[in-house]
Amino acid sequence: MPERSRPLNDDARCEVRLVHEDAVQAALRDRARDEELSGLADTFQMLASPTRLRIVEALSRRELCVCDLAAVVGVSESAVSHQLRLLRQMRIVRYRKEGRMAYYALEDHHVADLFRLGLNHVRE
Amino acid sequence: MPERSRPLNDDARCEVRLVHEDAVQAALRDRARDEELSGLADTFQMLASPTRLRIVEALSRRELCVCDLAAVVGVSESAVSHQLRLLRQMRIVRYRKEGRMAYYALEDHHVADLFRLGLNHVRE
């Protein structure tokens, strides 16, 4: 773990130019792990698109099939399918097949929580 | 509002191929406004980067100057400054000048809330 080693003063500018070294050391000590941060960024990234937010919003009420989602979101069924694949890979939605139809629903209630919390925030 | 009108069957494929028309109508009726969704997507977008998440994490503890943030986040001071500009424009951080130094802090506690909630989610 090179990040936890003591500051070197060879060529790393940002390592030597510490104005408040104690604060920096404390922040470095208490921070979340890299994998957690990267997973968190991925989760927020999934919610950083109006299209996917519409999907999450619709699925937070009831399960829907792809063509219904396309009608609600207002984009092509192909685009919805692409986004649903991403949401599936991120374990945000699950789906069940019924004949030719695929019904999607939210896998994780945390996402709906984040959606509502964020919406309350932007509504102030 | 063309979306609120009854389904036309001229050439809009996704408007006529409604499998569950009542569910789609209900979803279209209850959904958030476009500006709200777009602002929500922007907020999540601000949190969709490990670099900015590190910044938010560090600033949720104490205010810090740019070079300290660069040391905590682990990127160049230029990169931090660029991200801080975005965060300023989104009213997520505020800053005060003290001599040559610029001290940044979180403007809005909602962002720290979202950060913690999301982190609890990825930690399961």
Added chain:
DNA sequence: TGCACGTATGAGCAGATGTGCACATGATGG
């Protein structure tokens, strides 16, 4: 005053992202 320092900003580049298009897949019905 001159110069180093901390920060801000514009240009530009490599990689990621979102969508449409064309086509594949699998199920259903005649």
Added chain:
DNA sequence: CCATCATGTGCACATCTGCTCATACGTGCA
């Protein structure tokens, strides 16, 4: 079986993102 339908997916392309590099701006110190 074969046509059709709902959905999935590879490819292409335009756009966006986040970073580096170079440079400018404002402050404080010698």
